[in-house]
Each structure stands twice: as C-alpha cells, then as structure tokens.
Amino acid sequence: MTGQCILCGKCMEVCPLLRATNREELAPRAKSELCRVLEASPGELSEIDAARLAGLCLGCGRCAEICPQGVDVPALVAGLRGAHPNFKSWLWKTWLTRAKQLWAPGSAAARLVPEAFHIGNLGPMLKMLAGMSGGSGLEPFAEIGRFPDTWRGERMLLFAGCTANYVQSRWLAAALKLLDGLGVEVLPGDFTCCGSGLKCAGFADEGADMAARNVAVWRAAGRPKVVTFCTSCLAGLRAYDGCFEDEAEQEKWRESQFPLSRILHHADFMISDNVPEKLGYHHPCHAGKADPDRDLLAGVLGGRLVAATDRQCCGFGGVMRLAAPGATDPVNRECWDALQGAEVVLTGCSACLAQLSATAPEGVKVGHWLEIMK
Ligand code: SF4
Numbered sequence: 001m002t003g004q005c006i007l008c009g010k011c012m013e014v015c016p017l018l019r020a021t022n023r024e025e026l027a028p029r030a031k032s033e034l035c036r037v038l039e040a041s042p043g044e045l046s047e048i049d050a051a052r053l054a055g056l057c058l059g060c061g062r063c064a065e066i067c068p069q070g071v072d073v074p075a076l077v078a079g080l081r082g083a084h085p086n087f088k089s090w091l092w093k094t095w096l097t098r099a100k101q102l103w104a105p106g107s108a109a110a111r112l113v114p115e116a117f118h119i120g121n122l123g124p125m126l127k128m129l130a131g132m133s134g135g136s137g138l139e140p141f142a143e144i145g146r147f148p149d150t151w152r153g154e155r156m157l158l159f160a161g162c163t164a165n166y167v168q169s170r171w172l173a174a175a176l177k178l179l180d181g182l183g184v185e186v187l188p189g190d191f192t193c194c195g196s197g198l199k200c201a202g203f204a205d206e207g208a209d210m211a212a213r214n215v216a217v218w219r220a221a222g223r224p225k226v227v228t229f230c231t232s233c234l235a236g237l238r239a240y241d242g243c244f245e246d247e248a249e250q251e252k253w254r255e256s257q258f259p260l261s262r263i264l265h266h267a268d269f270m271i272s273d274n275v276p277e278k279l280g281y282h283h284p285c286h287a288g289k290a291d292p293d294r295d296l297l298a299g300v301l302g303g304r305l306v307a308a309t310d311r312q313c314c315g316f317g318g319v320m321r322l323a324a325p326g327a328t329d330p331v332n333r334e335c336w337d338a339l340q341g342a343e344v345v346l347t348g349c350s351a352c353l354a355q356l357s358a359t360a361p362e363g364v365k366v367g368h369w370l371e372i373m374k
C-alpha cells in the first residue's frame, strides 16, 4: 500500500542515488510523481523510456523507510516495470528463477572472460557475476570459545537463500556449524528463493508464488523461528504480504524471522593471530537502521574495525545492473570512499557482496562475515 506524496522532501536527504549523482530527476519524489502520472497508461511508455525508468531506482528502500506518507517508491517503480509490456527484463527473470541451474556456472564462466572483452554494459555485469562466488573466500580467524545456552534445544528452520544454496556453499556450511554449536535443531524445509529480486524487477506474480511457497513450508513445520544470514533475503521475507491466513499469522511470520547474527550476540569469540589489522563493514541498505550483523562484528572486532558505511549504498540496484550499470558507478564510488583504509570488507548481504567484490580496489578483499568463522 502506498500513499500520496506531499512533497515534504524528507526522502531527498536519504536517497543515495540523488546524493551521488546530484540529479534532481532521480530523486524519490520525482519518481513518485512520474509513477503517479504513468500509472494510468504504463503501456504507452516507449521501450527506451521503459529501460530508462529501470535505471531510476536502486530499490534500496531508504526513501520508503523515512516517508511520513508511506510512499513506497521502489514498489511503484517495480509495479511500473511489471506493467510495461516493452520492458526487457526477461533476462533478469530467467536469471532469478533459474538460480539453481545458472548461478554457479554463470559465475565461474564470468571469471574466465578476459578484461579485453569487458566492453560497454557487459563489463560491470561480468564483474558482478564473477563477484558472486567471492573467489577463494576469506581466511577464517574467529572462533567461538563458548556458546550461550539460550537457544539450546530450540527447533528452527534455516533460510539459506539462493547465493548460499547455489554458489557460496561455504556460508551454508558455516551457518550449520554455528547452529550446531548453539544446540539448535535445524528442521528440514524445502524453501525456494525469497522472491524479493523478482518483485523488485517487476515480476510481482512470480515473487508472490515464491512467498506463498515459503510460508507453506514454515506453516507445515509448525511456524518455528526462521534463521537467515542474508540481509536482503531477511528484508524480503519480512515484507511478505497477502499469503497469510490472517493478520495474526502474518505478525507471527514477521516475529519468526531471525538473523543468525542476533542469536550469536552472547557467544564468546576468540580471534587468532591471522586476523587482518584493518577491517571494514558495509551496512546494507536493506538492514534498515538496526543492523544485528554490524552490532555483532563491532563487538567481535573492536578497534580492528577501521571503516564502515552507514548511508552509503553499494550501488547494486538489482535490475539496474542490466538496465543502467553506469548510473550505479557514482553511488558505488561513494561507498568505497567510506571504506577507505580497510584491507578486508565484511558484509551480510549477498547482493552487496557481489557488487563490492566486483568493484573492490586492488588488494582489498570482500566477504560475508560467515567466512571469518573457523
Ligand atoms: S518523503 Fe514521501 S511525502 Fe515526502 S517528498 Fe518524499 S515521497 Fe513525498
């Protein structure tokens, strides 16, 4: 549900695309107005205009978070993408719905393409694909000496997400090891993709099908807690709507979503000598203001955490990588400016990680925080 813009300008202060580009036409309220005008007849947009529209929003959700009127600009843009018959997002759809078959070979193949072939829009896309697997990964340096008893014996489902399931199996192995140490019984559950990437790209029906399937898995397991370790998946799961028996069930679903970092907060960590001296943390936009990954890492790493992003988006932008990769560059540069000085950058979002791995300065490594766990 999205309200009526009153032109208060609050969203202008938080939009990373506006801040990095200084282009007023990319501001959330301009998009809100544009979507309102086009809502009645989206089919009249030309193919070129539709492709431009896809480049207008990173889908970071910062404007929606702050808007007093409940205007959800990324949802408006996604709706328009979905309604537009000329929008060429079939490639994105294929990529998202066939993750199992395409992601691992796609990422491996992209790493083999020589720099000389990184021409035009293809270059950023190939780098993003290669970055998904994170190369050889980070060298682990953190270990839990004593696990808290808080969750011992609790039965939970694990929502690993497409990247961990199909490309980054080491994250899945690390998460299972931690849950085992915590004494959590991981229930079997055949979750599918969270569907948020499809929703953002304009495929509302496909996203809704995935949501309904995931909620059915949770229901069949007795509505237990659901552990996640990807910030974007968590945000996508929490935003499910329209697939519940009633409001009480929807509320129960939201309360059941648990980031793995949150249940590790009372664990005692030991750091080994191979720890890098200068670490950075990227705060994903979809984490919102409260970010349990950041809180966990601040406690574990202390003074070694020398740089962190706060309002700086990585510039991934989902479908923007295909439609307007150049528009994300200034946003991405601002992000790396904030991370200056870090030798290793950690994050908890698979999409941010793909983007940051693809754009990291020479000598800087990027990884999911799970990769530092021994
Ligand atoms: S914060 Fe909301 S109401 Fe205010 S200008 Fe932005 S979209 Fe409009």
Ligand code: SF4
Pocket (backbone or CB within 6 Å): 014, 015, 016, 017, 018, 026, 027, 028, 031, 056, 057, 058, 059, 060, 061, 062, 063, 064, 073, 074
């Ligand atoms: S979702 Fe992010 S990039 Fe898009 S208009 Fe809102 S703040 Fe700007």
